[in-house]
Amino acid sequence: MASVAQDPASREPGGPGGSAHSRRALPGWREIGGRVIALREGSIIVITIVTAIYFSANTSTFFTGENFKTLLPYFAPFAILAAGEVFVMILGEIDLSIAGMYLFAPIIFDKLNTSVGLPLVPAVIVALLVCMVVGAINGVFVSIVGLSSFVVTLGMLFTFEGLSLIISKGTPVATPGGQPPLGTFGKVFGGGTYSELIWAVAIVVILQVVLTFTRWGLYTVAIGSNKLGAAEAGVRVNLVMIRNFTLCALTGGLVGIFEAVRSATVQPNPAGPNEILFLAIAAAVIGGTLLTGGSGTVVGALIGALFLGILKDGLILQGVQANYLLFYTGLAVIVAMTANVFVGRVRRGQTRGG
Amino acid sequence: MAAEPARSREPDRQPATPEEDVPPVSAPDDVLRVEHIAKRFGPVTALRDVNVHLRKGEVLGLLGDNGAGKSTLIKIISGFQKQDSGQMFLHGQPYVPKSVDDARAKGVDTVYQDLALIDELSVYHNLFLRRERLLRPLPVLNNREMKREARRALDEIGINIPRIDVSVARLSGGQRQAIAVARSVNSASDILLLDEPLAAMGAKEGAQILDLVARLKEEGRVSIIMILHNYEQVFLACDRVSMIQDGAIVLDKPTSETSVQELTEIVVNEYRRAREEQQASAAAAEESAKAAAAGESPSDGASPQP
């Protein structure tokens, strides 16, 4: 009954290695498989690998370095957005306003740079601070005023998409610092091939560490699991909620600026961000974060985003018509979530015995 | 020291028992005094005028029917809620807890009736919630130390929790309660507020917690307010009992001077009185309804016409 050193990312306890399975041959593989499945992200890891193998076998171009570069923008931005969203979703809340921040931040950034004359980096910082203030306001409305986060952030979403249209007068502009040849700023803030990937990995690692190994993360889970109990124990619930909404808005603004730099244009069109918002939420959910709160992982969100990216990329490589893309993505999300449930059952069945 | 406050109660109803007029004796060695506390929730008056005092090293049993306001009083002392009026004194000094953390810093720790456990967190994270050990100078949780100390604390209390790295959702009701108690006992506070700490416990586990309380009492360091519903346990564990009824204290006696019989009598009398009152008001309502039906005024559009 020695207490096993567990990967803390999966707060699910239980004996890794599935004792029931280790009777047969191949104990090494069984053990690795057991460990993967025992992780909270286990199911989506399996599903993503299966999807990748499928496309590798069915297309000659999927498993190439060139395609990896194509794949990056299909998942890196979503991974960052989903990472922020996870912090809000674990609270049992949701933040729809990140699409508003995504649209608003590059427009403010452009105005600060071209009209006010702020240099690039300070302009980015101020634009992101504005997003954080909006996030904090979301948090105040949800925690102190007590409104539903769906309603508050939906309102903020429309407000800031509207403001974006007003300020930009609906016309696209060239992103400052995003024009070729790219300088250091452009390469760092989304323009470089691997820029968003590096940001995504760094942000995911940092936020996962925060979630698992700091009081902030502990309290986030505590509030999502038992808000009243957390408050009775002395957790400053409002403060943590405001902080998490602030973080989420920040990721929205950050990705908005990255994408504006990468595409060299600030596009004041809400349609794109709205789709991105739902893909980010889908990535978080597929990655094992509960919409009901109390549980979730940032690494899972990254893998969820990777799954959606691989799916889109693979379907395109297979020659699926553009009109069918969304349709297949929708079906795949449902299939992935169902598979998630089944793999999850296997996992719990395995760990329950302890 | 303030003079003994006047403890006249509103004479709005007949005292259920003569005990109601006995003023609680406030001694200078009171570690905690609660004076004229009132608390309303909208139309509900949870506490009308409550006076409670707690001596050093004493175990005070707080009794009262469901909904009498016991938990509300505990939450006010624990800093979770604010009273509408009335004052509290801790070691003779005015005591105005700004938050649960603040109360805890002043040495008041609480086991809430709902236990305030986090299902998704492990046993040891629950035990150290808001008192986490960190790997200083990093702001990172020192899980190893918390595990070790949690194990030691639980063993010391004598509670059988086989694994401390499982989430508390997997534990039985009694085990969960034991963890909530262990969390407070382990907090080095000198006033413990225990809101029905034995509710979900088997006979053995209940005895274990009562033993623990007795042990703490022997050490003489902590003073305890404990809400209990079982009178046997009250006489086993408490030095004194206070009973809340109708938002005020109706009895305050050393356990040696009262009996299960007396306590039961107070409760039953109150129940009879309330029932009679209810019947009377129901009868009155019926009367007035009849009267209204008889003298059907045409202007009364609210009542359905036959």
Ligand SMILES: Nc1ncnc2c1ncn2[C@@H]1O[C@H](COP(=O)(O)OP(=O)(O)OP(=O)(O)O)[C@@H](O)[C@H]1O
């Ligand atoms: N947060 C709240 N909002 C509204 N009413 C409340 C609240 N907390 C308590 N009350 C009301 O105050 C009264 C006293 O409740 P309290 O929980 O203090 O009773 P109790 O003596 O602890 O009862 P029990 O023995 O059932 O635990 C009840 O009528 C309850 O409905």
Ligand SMILES: [Mg+2]
């Ligand atoms: Mg109660």
